[in-house]
Amino acid sequence: xxxxxxxxxxxxxxxxxxxxxxxxxxxxxxxxxxxxxxxxxxxxxxxxxxxxxxxxxxxxxxxxxxxxxxxxxxxxxxxxxxxxxxxxxxxxxxxxxxxxxxxxxxxxxxxxxxxxxxxxxxxxxxxxxxxxxxxxxxxxxxxxxxxxxxxxxxxxxxxxxxxxxxxxxxxxxxxxxxxxxxxxxxxxxxxxxxxxxxxxxxxxxxxxxxxxxxxxxxxxxxxxxxxxxxxxxxxxxxxxxxxxxxxxxxxxxxxxxxxxxxxxxxxxxxxxxxxxxxxxxxxxxxxxxxxxxxxxxxxxxxxxxxxxxxxxxxxxxxxxxxxxxxxxxxxxxxxxxxxxxxxxxxxxxxxxxxxxxxxxxxxxxxxxxxxxxxxxxxxxxxxxxxxxxxxxxxxxxxxxxxxxxxxxxxxxxx
Amino acid sequence: xxxxxxxxxxxxxxxxxxxxxxxxxxxxxxxxxxxxxxxxxxxxxxxxxxxxxxxxxxxxxxxxxxxxxxxxxxxxxxxxxxxxxxxxxxxxxxxxxxxxxxxxxxxxxxxxxxxxxxxxxxxxxxxxxxxxxxxxxxxxxxxxxxxxxxxxxxxxxxxxxxxxxxxxxxxxxxxxxxxxxxxxxxxxxxxxxxxxxxxxxxxxxxxxxxxxxxxxxxxxxxxxxxxxxxxxxxxxxxxxxxxxxxxxxxxxxxxxxxxxxxxxxxxxxxxxxxxxxxxxxxxxxxxxxxxxxxxxxxxxxxxxxxxxxxxxxxxxxxxxxxxxxxxxxxxxxxxxxxxxxxxxxxxxxxxxxxxxxxxxxxxxxxxxxxxxxxxxxxxxxxxxxxxxxxxxxxxxxxxxxxxxxxxxxxxxxxxxx
Numbered sequence: 001x002x003x004x005x006x007x008x009x010x011x012x013x014x015x016x017x018x019x020x021x022x023x024x025x026x027x028x029x030x031x032x033x034x035x036x037x038x039x040x041x042x043x044x045x046x047x048x049x050x051x052x053x054x055x056x057x058x059x060x061x062x063x064x065x066x067x068x069x070x071x072x073x074x075x076x077x078x079x080x081x082x083x084x085x086x087x088x089x090x091x092x093x094x095x096x097x098x099x100x101x102x103x104x105x106x107x108x109x110x111x112x113x114x115x116x117x118x119x120x121x122x123x124x125x126x127x128x129x130x131x132x133x134x135x136x137x138x139x140x141x142x143x144x145x146x147x148x149x150x151x152x153x154x155x156x157x158x159x160x161x162x163x164x165x166x167x168x169x170x171x172x173x174x175x176x177x178x179x180x181x182x183x184x185x186x187x188x189x190x191x192x193x194x195x196x197x198x199x200x201x202x203x204x205x206x207x208x209x210x211x212x213x214x215x216x217x218x219x220x221x222x223x224x225x226x227x228x229x230x231x232x233x234x235x236x237x238x239x240x241x242x243x244x245x246x247x248x249x250x251x252x253x254x255x256x257x258x259x260x261x262x263x264x265x266x267x268x269x270x271x272x273x274x275x276x277x278x279x280x281x282x283x284x285x286x287x288x289x290x291x292x293x294x295x296x297x298x299x300x301x302x303x304x305x306x307x308x309x310x311x312x313x314x315x316x317x318x319x320x321x322x323x324x325x326x327x328x329x330x331x332x333x334x335x336x337x338x339x340x341x342x343x344x345x346x347x348x349x350x351x352x353x354x355x356x357x358x359x360x361x362x363x364x365x366x367x368x369x370x371x372x373x374x375x376x377x378x379x380x381x382x383x384x385x386x387x388x389x390x391x392x393x394x395x396x397x398x399x400x401x402x403x404x405x406x407x408x409x410x411x412x413x414x
Numbered sequence: 415x416x417x418x419x420x421x422x423x424x425x426x427x428x429x430x431x432x433x434x435x436x437x438x439x440x441x442x443x444x445x446x447x448x449x450x451x452x453x454x455x456x457x458x459x460x461x462x463x464x465x466x467x468x469x470x471x472x473x474x475x476x477x478x479x480x481x482x483x484x485x486x487x488x489x490x491x492x493x494x495x496x497x498x499x500x501x502x503x504x505x506x507x508x509x510x511x512x513x514x515x516x517x518x519x520x521x522x523x524x525x526x527x528x529x530x531x532x533x534x535x536x537x538x539x540x541x542x543x544x545x546x547x548x549x550x551x552x553x554x555x556x557x558x559x560x561x562x563x564x565x566x567x568x569x570x571x572x573x574x575x576x577x578x579x580x581x582x583x584x585x586x587x588x589x590x591x592x593x594x595x596x597x598x599x600x601x602x603x604x605x606x607x608x609x610x611x612x613x614x615x616x617x618x619x620x621x622x623x624x625x626x627x628x629x630x631x632x633x634x635x636x637x638x639x640x641x642x643x644x645x646x647x648x649x650x651x652x653x654x655x656x657x658x659x660x661x662x663x664x665x666x667x668x669x670x671x672x673x674x675x676x677x678x679x680x681x682x683x684x685x686x687x688x689x690x691x692x693x694x695x696x697x698x699x700x701x702x703x704x705x706x707x708x709x710x711x712x713x714x715x716x717x718x719x720x721x722x723x724x725x726x727x728x729x730x731x732x733x734x735x736x737x738x739x740x741x742x743x744x745x746x747x748x749x750x751x752x753x754x755x756x757x758x759x760x761x762x763x764x765x766x767x768x769x770x771x772x773x774x775x776x777x778x779x780x781x782x783x784x785x786x787x788x789x790x791x792x793x794x795x796x797x798x799x800x801x802x803x804x805x806x807x808x809x810x811x812x813x814x815x816x817x818x819x820x821x822x823x824x825x826x827x828x829x830x831x
């Protein structure tokens with residue numbers, strides 16, 4: 001059980017506080033309710049570019065990292081399709097340094113041309129390092145626009161075309177900041193060995209004078225129900241073929257999200273999963289196979305991905321995948337198998353709550369999707385799932401008409 | 415509201431790392447236990463003398479991966495099924511020096527989990543079919559890794575830093591064909607069945623449960639450490655590895671150095687931090703934040719049993735490779751010729767102290783800190799030695815260390831792209 005307090009400043013900033021008496025460290029986690037899904041289709045990659053710019057100096061403080069490091073702290077950030085999250089880990093004595101820095105960059109950035117120019121170049125190198133110069137690295141750049149036709153999940157956080165980053169102007173950057181970076185669009189979570197009154201005083205001191213702005217209304221084009229199997233084969237200079245199947249599934253807050261998550265575990269999490277046992281160990285058709293979900297807030301994807309064994313074609317494998325799916329649709333799983341899967345989820349959840357950083361990010365993320373206390377209710381949601389619900393969801397989600405398939409064919413052999 | 419003045423920085427008063435309780439195993443090895451876990455999370459590491467420098471790298475790595483591939487009584491599927499049913503997770507990590515088999519689970523299940531895991535390790539059969547399947551997927555992973563410029567640069571770097579040591583030995587695709595079940599079984603007998611060195615337990619276990627763990631290991635022997643014939647000489651040189659079509663070039667620069675047993679280690683680590691050991695380092699500032707040549711660049715000291723090596727590592731746009739190397743050289747030479755400001759040294763001092771505090775936060779991290787000094791024959795007082803040394807280190811000392819250990823002509827420089 002993770003205890004927390006919650007309060008809101010008049011400017012709209014939502015604040016969570018988690019007291020942890022066991023740690024000498026403090027975490028300041030700031031989640032902004034903006035992700036790649038909020039981008040203009042002709043200006044993609046902005047949320048992520050912005051994450052870089054947030055380290056390029058704020059209105060009163062030329063350098064973000066230096067003062068934090070001088071106080072013994074460190075920081076990082078990540079951008080997803082749904083949100084942008086920044087965190088600072090700092091010795092508890094120096095909590096105020098992190099609040100000074102974070103509040104100043106919420107107030108306003110320095111917006112220097114130099115910072116934009118350099119970070120643009122850094123992001124282009126990141127694009128090359130992670131997406132172009134790795135075998136299979138561009139897979140999501142190909143897969144997303146196939147699976148999604150309307151929803152902005154059709155592009156990756158890096159952007160759908162690197163020219164969008166190359167052409168970003170200072171005006172656009174400023175507009176983005178004013179729209180999304182302000183107290184009402186953020187969740188601040190502080191963790192450490194403090195008293196609530198101390199945290200309230202410090203947060204009020206540093207954040208209360210930041211002007212509140214109108215919180216942007218989100219009205220994203222939702223993805224229509226998929227009405228048919230989609231497939232595509234591309235060729236790449238990689239050592240072996242690879243296949244990716246994506247099935248549309250309910251979003252993070254929808255009713256059957258957790259059941260579909262369990263379905264992916266039954267299919268392909270670990271060495272006692274159905275796909276692994278049948279396709280890899282028994283039939284020797286694949287060298288690797290996995291199933292997992294993306295955890296998206298809106299309509300998401302359950303993925304099955306793998307690589308065929310030497311001398312096996314991807315076409316030979318697919319009927320066996322569908323055979324396993326058919327079994328899940330036709331027959332409820334045993335209580336025993338369900339218990340096994342839920343036991344693994346329980347262990348995972350307990351370990352994911354070790355340390356104040358994961359707790360702080362988890363609380364913020366749950367607050368964003370409705371209620372920070374959701375973090376304490378996750379395990380119970382999995383425990384309530386029945387074999388019948390799993391069977392129904394297998395029928396709903398694991399339908400061929402609901403599936404997108406990408407095959408990567410190797411043009412060379414090593 | 416004054417936002418221009420930074421809040422006062424408070425020095426860190428103390429660094430507290432709880433020492434684990436220590437027990438002896440029947441084979442003379444050690445068990446260390448930290449119980450201060452708030453919930454039911456439990457992690458047990460079994461540490462074997464089965465690192466990749468003990469034999470051919472591939473034999474060591476494949477043996478580790480085959481540990482749960484089936485016993486005389488249980489097939490691989492059945493073994494994994496029984497671990498999963500208890501909500502358990504296992505992980506095998508092979509480093510140069512040792513193999514660590516970790517078991518994670520909730521306290522209520524940890525005793526039966528340990529029994530299954532230890533039986534799986536002890537009674538591993540390494541059946542031909544399991545070996546064949548593993549080799550097939552490892553070959554594929556190897557081929558994929560060889561497509562990455564970072565892999566190519568790392569291989570070239572290590573084989574040149576350690577030409578006469580197992581640390582520099584490279585695996586090639588053909589080596590997979592040579593793997594023989596007998597070699598794997600021999601390695602398993604010598605380095606696992608007779609190689610259990612240490613156990614680290616983090617979790618809220620009672621005395622009875624700890625006794626059970628100790629008793630459960632009595633089948634495992636522990637032979638003395640077997641030193642490997644090797645010498646640590648290298649030839650500084652520049653090497654280019656060609657990778658057609660690469661849009662980035664991976665760069666590795668470095669040399670043989672030392673580990674924490676050396677008297678200069680702690681202060682060199684301050685120098686390394688200034689150069690490339692944190693986000694605000696000189697290399698990050700120059701090559702990422704000023705020039706935008708890369709997504710990231712860093713440096714570090716990797717510690718081995720009797721030595722260590724210093725490395726700088728980055729991937730840069732193909733067109734920036736020579737400019738990057740020139741910029742790295744210029745940053746190093748600046749450290750050799752100009753004193754770092756007291757301000758920068760103060761910042762790095764505080765940063766390292768904060769890192770020490772963070773890296774010792776919570777029982778899981780504290781066990782890691784303990785093991786990393788115990789491995790080199792030191793105890794937890796080493797961390798206070800670091801704090802004392804941090805307060806004493808001077809700009810002159812940093813410059814002297816840069817002059818002694820970072821001469822450009824002493825470095826191996828690898829470009830792969």
